[in-house]
Amino acid sequence: MRIVPLIISATATTALIFVLNTQLTVGTGKTPRLGYFLSPQQGFWQNAEPADVSFDKNISIAGIKANADVYFDDRLVPHIYANSDTDAYFIQGYLHAKFRLWQMEFQTSVAAGRLSEIIGEGGLKTDQYFRRLGMVYGAEQSLKALEANPETKAATDAYTNGVNAYIGSIKENELPFEFKLLDYKPELWSNLKTALFLKFMSFDLTGQGDDDLWMTNTRNYLGYDTFKKLFPERADSLDPIIPKGTTFDKPSITVKTPAHADSVYFHKNDQAITATPPIIPNKNNGSNNWAVSGAKTKSGKPILCSDPHLGLNLPSLWYEMQITTPTHNTYGASFPGAPAIIIGFTDSIAWGVTNAGRDVKDFYDIKFKDTTMQEYWFNNEWKRSEFRTETIRIKNKPDDVETIAMTVFGPVMYDQHYKSRNEDGKYYAVRWTAHDASNELFTFYKLNHAKNYSDYVNAISTFQCPGQNFVFASVSGDIAIRQQGKFVAKWKHQGDFVQPGTDSSYMWQGFIPANENPHMENPLRSFVSSANQMAVDSTYPYYLGRSGNFPVYRGFLINRKLASMDNITPEDMERMQTDNYNVLAEFTRPFLLKYLDETKLTREEKKYLDLLKTWNLRNDIQEKGSTVYKVFWDSCYKQTYSDEYSKTKLPMYWPEQVTFAEALLKDSAYAFADNINTADKKETWKDVVLVAFQKACKTLQKASNENKLEWGIFKDTYVNHLLKIPALSRLHLPIGGGGEMINATTANHGPSWRMVVHLTDKVQAFAVYPGGQSGNPGSKYYDTFIDSWAEGRYYSVLFLKKQEAESNSRIKWHFSFVKA
Amino acid sequence: MKFITAIILTALLSFAFGLFTALPWWSFAITSFVIAAAIHQKPGKAFLAAFLAVFLLWAILTFIIDNANQHLLSVKVATILPLGGSSFVLILLTAFIGGLVAGLSALTGSYLRKR
Numbered sequence: 001m002r003i004v005p006l007i008i009s010a011t012a013t014t015a016l017i018f019v020l021n022t023q024l025t026v027g028t029g030k031t032p033r034l035g036y037f038l039s040p041q042q043g044f045w046q047n048a049e050p051a052d053v054s055f056d057k058n059i060s061i062a063g064i065k066a067n068a069d070v071y072f073d074d075r076l077v078p079h080i081y082a083n084s085d086t087d088a089y090f091i092q093g094y095l096h097a098k099f100r101l102w103q104m105e106f107q108t109s110v111a112a113g114r115l116s117e118i119i120g121e122g123g124l125k126t127d128q129y130f131r132r133l134g135m136v137y138g139a140e141q142s143l144k145a146l147e148a149n150p151e152t153k154a155a156t157d158a159y160t161n162g163v164n165a166y167i168g169s170i171k172e173n174e175l176p177f178e179f180k181l182l183d184y185k186p187e188l189w190s191n192l193k194t195a196l197f198l199k200f201m202s203f204d205l206t207g208q209g210d211d212d213l214w215m216t217n218t219r220n221y222l223g224y225d226t227f228k229k230l231f232p233e234r235a236d237s238l239d240p241i242i243p244k245g246t247t248f249d250k251p252s253i254t255v256k257t258p259a260h261a262d263s264v265y266f267h268k269n270d271q272a273i274t275a276t277p278p279i280i281p282n283k284n285n286g287s288n289n290w291a292v293s294g295a296k297t298k299s300g301k302p303i304l305c306s307d308p309h310l311g312l313n314l315p316s317l318w319y320e321m322q323i324t325t326p327t328h329n330t331y332g333a334s335f336p337g338a339p340a341i342i343i344g345f346t347d348s349i350a351w352g353v354t355n356a357g358r359d360v361k362d363f364y365d366i367k368f369k370d371t372t373m374q375e376y377w378f379n380n381e382w383k384r385s386e387f388r389t390e391t392i393r394i395k396n397k398p399d400d401v402e403t404i405a406m407t408v409f410g411p412v413m414y415d416q417h418y419k420s421r422n423e424d425g426k427y428y429a430v431r432w433t434a435h436d437a438s439n440e441l442f443t444f445y446k447l448n449h450a451k452n453y454s455d456y457v458n459a460i461s462t463f464q465c466p467g468q469n470f471v472f473a474s475v476s477g478d479i480a481i482r483q484q485g486k487f488v489a490k491w492k493h494q495g496d497f498v499q500p501g502t503d504s505s506y507m508w509q510g511f512i513p514a515n516e517n518p519h520m521e522n523p524l525r526s527f528v529s530s531a532n533q534m535a536v537d538s539t540y541p542y543y544l545g546r547s548g549n550f551p552v553y554r555g556f557l558i559n560r561k562l563a564s565m566d567n568i569t570p571e572d573m574e575r576m577q578t579d580n581y582n583v584l585a586e587f588t589r590p591f592l593l594k595y596l597d598e599t600k601l602t603r604e605e606k607k608y609l610d611l612l613k614t615w616n617l618r619n620d621i622q623e624k625g626s627t628v629y630k631v632f633w634d635s636c637y638k639q640t641y642s643d644e645y646s647k648t649k650l651p652m653y654w655p656e657q658v659t660f661a662e663a664l665l666k667d668s669a670y671a672f673a674d675n676i677n678t679a680d681k682k683e684t685w686k687d688v689v690l691v692a693f694q695k696a697c698k699t700l701q702k703a704s705n706e707n708k709l710e711w712g713i714f715k716d717t718y719v720n721h722l723l724k725i726p727a728l729s730r731l732h733l734p735i736g737g738g739g740e741m742i743n744a745t746t747a748n749h750g751p752s753w754r755m756v757v758h759l760t761d762k763v764q765a766f767a768v769y770p771g772g773q774s775g776n777p778g779s780k781y782y783d784t785f786i787d788s789w790a791e792g793r794y795y796s797v798l799f800l801k802k803q804e805a806e807s808n809s810r811i812k813w814h815f816s817f818v819k820a
Numbered sequence: 821m822k823f824i825t826a827i828i829l830t831a832l833l834s835f836a837f838g839l840f841t842a843l844p845w846w847s848f849a850i851t852s853f854v855i856a857a858a859i860h861q862k863p864g865k866a867f868l869a870a871f872l873a874v875f876l877l878w879a880i881l882t883f884i885i886d887n888a889n890q891h892l893l894s895v896k897v898a899t900i901l902p903l904g905g906s907s908f909v910l911i912l913l914t915a916f917i918g919g920l921v922a923g924l925s926a927l928t929g930s931y932l933r934k935r
Contacts, residue, residue, distance in 0.1 A: 005863070006931035013853075013924040017846050020917065035921065038914040039845040040881040041838035044897055045914070048889035172841040177893075181900075727899035778893030 023183055028122070032181050044180050046173040047778040055813035062820045063161050064090055070815035071805040073798050076773035076781045078815075079322040081802040086158035088325045089339040091817060093162025093189070096319060100336035100775040101167070102176035103315045105186045106722060108193040108337060111135055111200035113392060118184055120395040125278050129420075131390040131402050132413045135199055138434045143195040145437040152441045156191045159339035163189035177777055178723065197337035198441065202434040204310070205355045205466035207281030211653065212363045213428070215546070216273045216497040218652045222644070224267050230644075230672070234534060234547045235658045237587070239556045241469060241481060241535040242518045243525070251541035252513055257491040258505040265499060265506075273498060275414040275428060276651050284739060284749045285310055286551060287354035288577070290529035290558055291473040291481070293522065298567045302473035302759045305573050306343055306352020307751040309744045312719040314729060314783060316771025318342075318753050322799060323448070330448045331765065331799050333753045336775075340444045343753060345765060347799075348451045349474045350757040354530045356467035356483050359545030360433040362494070362508075364409045364501030368427055371416050373405040376427075377502050383408070409501055410435055429501055431508065433486045438464035453478045453521070460484045461514045469530035475759045481528035482519040483535045487512045490543040512542055527562040531555035531742075548656045553740040557583045570766055573756045578743045578792035580619040580736040584661060585629050589617070591664050592632065595689040605697045619743075620736045621712025630714075630738070631699050635692040636664075643675045657740075712736055719770050719786060720748055721777075728777045735790040743792075754794065766794035823869050826859045830873035830922060835881075848874060852922040856929030863930045870926030875919030882911045 020035030037043045055072055068082040068091055078095050082088040096104060109115055113131035115123030130136075147153045167186055179185060219227045258265070287308040294300040310317060318333040323341065332344015343352050367377040368385075375382040385405040392400040405412040409429040414420055416427075439462065446459030456472045460482060463470075467485020472478070488495075489510040499506040518535040520528055533555035534544055544550075560583075561576060593613065601609060608628050615625020637660050645652060663670045668685065675683045700709065708714050712734045721728035737743030737750065744750055750770075758764040770789040774781035788795070798810055805811055833855065834848035852874065856866040886894045886907055894907035903909045 002931055006928065009863075009924065009928040009931050013849065013921070013928050016921060016924055017849055020921065021844075021846065035917060036845040038917055039838070040878050040885065040914065040918075041835075042841055042845045044893065045882050045885050048885050048893040050888035051890045051892075052888075725900060727896045727905075777896055778889060780890070780892060782892075 030120070033183055036183075037180055042173045044177055044778070047177040047180070047776055049774075049776060049779040051780050053779075055815070058816045058818060060818045060820045061165055063165050064817055064819050067819055068817040069802070070095065070817070071800075071808075071811045072813040072815070073808075073810045074812050075320075075784065075795060077320045077322070077798070079324070079798065079800055079805050079811075081324050081805070083326065085325050085327055086154055088323050089155045089158040090162035090165070092321070092323065092334065092339055093159040094166045095321070096334070096336040097163040097166035097189070099773060100315055100319060101163075101186055102178040103722060103775050104163070104189070104193075104197070104337045106178070107200060108196045111139070111196040111203070112193075113390065116392055116394040116397075116400075118182055118395065121397055124392065124394060124400060127392045128400070128402060128418060129278050130203075131392065132404055132411060132418055133203070133430065134411045134432065134435050135196070135203065136390065137388065137411065138202070138432070138436075139192060139195040139199040141435065141437040142199060142439065143192050145439040146195060146441055147191065149439055149442055152439055152445055155339045155445055156194055156441065159194065160189050160191055176775065182723075194338050194441075197335065199434060201335075202440075202465045204281045205285055206360055206432070206434065207283070207285065210277050210280055210361065211549075212361075212495065212498055213273050213275050213277070214651050214653050217650045219497055220273070221648050221650065221652060230641075230655045230659065231546065231548060231653075232659060234538065235552045235656075236662055236666075237556055237658065238534055238537075238550075238552050239559050240533060240537050241483065241528075241530045241555070242520055242537075243523075244537045246520075246536070246539075248536070248540050249516060251489075252516065253489040253510045255489050255491045255509050255542075256505075257494075258503070261491075265497065266493070273424065273426070273428075274650055275420050275426075278420060282311055282749055284744065284746060285355060286357070286532035286554075286744070288529075288531045288554060288558060288742060288744070289352040289354045289469065289471040290527060290562060291471050291479040292562060292565075292568055293473075293479045293526040294477055295526040296562075296566055296568050298569050299758065299760055301475070302477060302479050303568060303570060303573055304345070304350040304352060304471060304473035304479075304757045304759065305577055305755065306354075306471065307577055307754045308343065308353065309750055310752040312717070312748050312750055312752065312770050314719050314721045314771055314777075315775035316752070316769055318769050318771065320767065320769070320773065320797075324802065328449045329801075331797060332755070333767075333769065338441060340441065340448050342444055343755060344448075345757045345759075345763055346448065346450060347763055348476070349456060349472065350759060350763070350765075351447050351450075351456065352471045352755065353468040354471075355532055356469055356485055356487075356535070357532050357545070357549045358467045358485060358487050359490075359495050359549065360465060360467065360486070360488055362431050363413075363498045364407075364429045364431065364506070365498050366407055366409070366412060366427040366429050366501040368405075373412065373415065373427070376405075376407060378408060379502075379504050385412075407501065408504075409507065428498065433465045433488070436464065436486065438486065440464065452476060453480060456480065457482070469535070471528060471530065473757070473759050475761060475763065478522055479526075479528055480519070480521040481530060483517050483530075484514060485517075487517065487542070490545075492543045493546070494543065496546045516542075525563065529555065529558045529562060531558055548653070551740070552658045553583050554742055554744060557581065557742060570756050570758045570764065574766060574792070574794050576742060577751070577754050577756065578737075580738075580741050580743050582617050582619050582626065582629070582738070582741055584657070584740045585615075585617050585626075585633075588633065588661050588664055589629065592636065592689060595685040596693055597686060597690055600690055601693070604701070605694065608697055608700050609693075618736070619711055619738045619741055621710060621734050623711045623736075624709045626711040626738075627703065627709050627714045628696070628700060630711075631703075632693055632696040635696040635699070636660075636689060639688050639692040639695070640670075640672055643677050644672060646677065715745075715747060717745055717747055717750070717790075719783070730783055730786050733786065733790045751789075754789070756794065763799060765797045765799060767797050768794045822859055822861055823865055826855060826861065826866070826869035826926075827873045829855050829859070830870045830926070831877045834874050834877055834922065846921060848918070849921050849925040853925040853929040856926035857932050860933045861930060863927055866930035867923040867927040871919040871923030874922035875915045878918035879911055879915035882914050886911060
């Protein structure tokens with residue numbers, strides 16, 4: 001034995017293994033443990049699924065009451081046939097876990113404010129935000145409601161057991177790819193995680209409420225009188241969900257505006273608020289849905305369409321499946337993380353959802369006695385706070401403890417410890433309907449079992465948050481739409497800004513009863529629709545929230561199209577869902593051209609003007625005119641308002657596009673066209689439009705030099721992996737559309753599930769989503785549908801009875817669940 | 821002969837222990853060490869035998885996996901790491917790391933026996 005070389009060699013070996021077994025810091029991120037990650041028998045190579053893989057499997061399992069079968073079609077969509085609902089939900093949980101375990105675990109970790117446990121300190125800001133917003137608190141409240149209901153408890157218990165049966169069955173090498181990349185392991189699933197997932201959707205779809213702080217900044221900066229001009233009550237071009245002129249019942253709740261609101265609330269103009277939510281849900285989170293009755297279709301049977309617009313991610317938010325038990329036969333898009341189908345159809349009815357966009361989250365300015373937050377001033381006395389402690393565990397770092405004061409309004413989100421750019425020393429509590437116990441799952445459970453219109457009304461009547469427009473159609477010929485949620489009965493403009501928290505008169509005074517929510521059944525015009533626009537005209541007795549939260553143009557165009565259509569087929573509806581017509585440009589181009597003085601343009605600039613003039617108003621991928629329009633339009637908007645906002649660096653809201661468009665169309669002497677920084681000159685639209693066009697041409701020239709003038713290339717849509725890793729994402733997708741179009745596809749946001757259901761006696765449906773059934777980046781089923789989705793193609797879905805599934809030629813694989 | 825035997829045994833045991841996925845990924849370091857201690861060769865040869873054994877084992881395993889997968893995942897990982905998106909380079913890197921760990925372990929095993 002040679003001691004010295006032995007020691008050197010042993011040390012080198014140990015050191016090498018140690019390094020290969022450690023996550024190394026590179027830049028801002030960490031590497032995987034390279035030895036483990038690259039190991040062919042344990043690491044990522046095990047996730048490289050053979051292209052010709054067979055999914056056939058016999059699964060002997062405890063936890064189900066009877067044997068059950070799952071048939072997978074050629075798109076890897078499972079069709080579950082079980083003898084009881086609970087067995088079906090058990091299997092749904094098992095399948096979600098088998099194909100989507102990492103995303104389920106990751107998304108609920110984010111919702112629970114536990115990202116730091118996975119990625120370390122980099123997740124702390126997100127975690128603090130969600131903890132302080134009361135996500136976990138809200139999920140705990142909702143869990144109580146979910147478990148108090150025997151049907152949703154049984155469904156969720158079975159679902160959780162199914163997820164855990166899968167987690168318990170896998171070996172180390174079978175862990176999903178991202179667990180290996182980030183080096184952690186899945187926990188067991190729980191009903192709380194399901195509640196957290198649903199709460200995350202509430203968060204994502206009630207972002208309207210988050211604007212209170214920025215809106216308050218904006219009002220303070222502009223003054224309320226100017227503010228009112230830039231943020232009008234409602235848009236003239238609004239075509240509401242419930243047609244104008246509909247009469248509404250007398251309200252059962254009379255709301256009182258607080259006595260001194262004018263001075264204490266509206267015209268209050270103290271130090272600007274600077275607290276900034278670190279995460280703001282995408283403003284475009286919205287959707288389209290509509291249904292046409294048999295009077296308008298070729299077959300004489302209704303057709304229902306639904307396409308929710310959300311962030312475009314991989315693995316997809318949605319997982320497509322069919323669930324068949326003796327009590328129901330249902331098909332559609334499910335959430336990995338929750339039982340039942342969320343948007344879909346049964347053999348009798350179909351339903352879809354769009355976001356209601358109502359403001360159900362308000363902020364209150366709390367006056368504490370001192371920085372210990374023990375007591376706060378409320379109704380002329382000092383009231384004791386309660387406290388909630390949230391402990392955030394951070395990978396490789398000591399815990400962070402958030403002590404959150406709880407007031408009569410809700411948790412104090414922003415305080416001295418958590419400022420988030422809040423520099424004025426204030427305390428802001430948040431009141432949000434998602435803090436209240438609620439059981440949204442029960443609505444979906446009942447919709448999955450619905451047979452007719454009254455089942456639908458019954459199913460949605462208890463739905464609380466996030467408020468949705470539920471569209472409905474049935475084989476028996478009914479169509480309907482209802483805006484449903486737990487909506488606050490507000491006085492006009494309540495909660496547009498931060499409200500005083502020293503006085504009960506600013507608290508919410510009640511909730512609007514479900515039967516007073518906007519609704520419409522079998523209207524004479526033979527169609528119903530919604531696209532996140534304001535639901536009703538000004539005769540509706542309750543305040544809906546500020547108009548900027550309700551986009552106008554998609555809804556306008558959908559109604560105009562549907563009104564003019566007849567003999568409709570499902571193919572017509574597919575064409576309409578993927579339509580790239582730009583109605584905003586239809587309205588505004590004539591005015592832009594009218595105000596633009598061509599004689600002042602260079603030859604180069606005239607080239608772009610010609611592209612705009614000859615453009616067909618469609619945002620198709622090859623159109624250059626739509627790029628010219630978009631750049632020119634944005635430039636005009638900026639040119640008009642940037643002088644008003646030039647003296648502040650605080651986060652502010654600018655006017656809505658529709659406000660700008662309507663000013664351009666209707667007000668030839670628009671006051672804001674004047675540049676306030678040029679005292680000697682009064683600018684008009686002509687000046688604004690000329691300078692804006694000249695500026696736009698510079699951007700267009702640059703895009704042209706880079707060969708990016710075609711709209712599809714200019715917009716550059718991508719579907720992002722949840723970890724924002726480009727190699728796992730799909731980039732540069734050739735798809736048209738845009739924010740104001742029916743095909744509302746922007747860069748990383750758009751139709752996340754497109755569905756057209758034809759309610760013939762045997763229901764037919766067509767669907768597609770920008771993802772794939774497998775969440776594994778090493779599977780060829782990871783992004784299968786993305787190209788079809790981008791091209792606007794749909795799949796004819798298989799909606800089969802069990803005997804049909806056994807012999808259908810598109811059925812490729814079979815899971816046999818055998819009771820152990 | 822010893823050289824060939826060492827290669828075959830090292831590869832075989834690495835593979836066999838690799839099937840027990842509850843063991844750490846570096847279990848083949850122990851088996852490579854034990855074999856080098858048992859089949860006594862000069863340090864250089866011991867290193868080379870174990871290096872080649874695991875290098876070839878891992879190269880073959882990953883080559884088979886990668887082909888069946890039509891390079892879907894290897895291209896993505898070779899972009900993340902970053903290796904220019906080359907599956908081939910990723911396979912080489914994987915095999916080299918396995919070989920190096922095995923080789924150094926065997927070297928240690930060989931020194932243990934050397935008088």
